[in-house]
């Protein structure tokens with residue numbers, strides 16, 4: 002993603018920094034992700050924020066919100082991830098059944 006020189010200024014005007022998360026007040030898509038037009042192309046704004054602060058996103062990686070707030074653009078809430086990692090984390094958060102050897106109750 003090559004950033005347009007004016008994109009940083011355009012973004013600054015559309016960020017609400019009142020809370021822990023920096024919320025995007027510009028356009029949001031149907032999934033709740035903010036977007037901006039960069040060089041004629043719609044880009045998810047959290048990806049643009051990531052590139053502005055940390056540099057290019059390595060091929061095959063996603064930019065994910067550690068805060069789970071989809072329209073947050075605070076750079077410290079953004080991290081690189083893979084689909085595989087996100088799936089594994091989601092699975093880990095699911096509580097295992099009580100009779101599963103992965104459950105704490107299994108060893109009582």
Ligand SMILES: [Zn+2]
Pocket residue numbers: 021022023066068069070073074075078
């Ligand atoms: Zn956040």
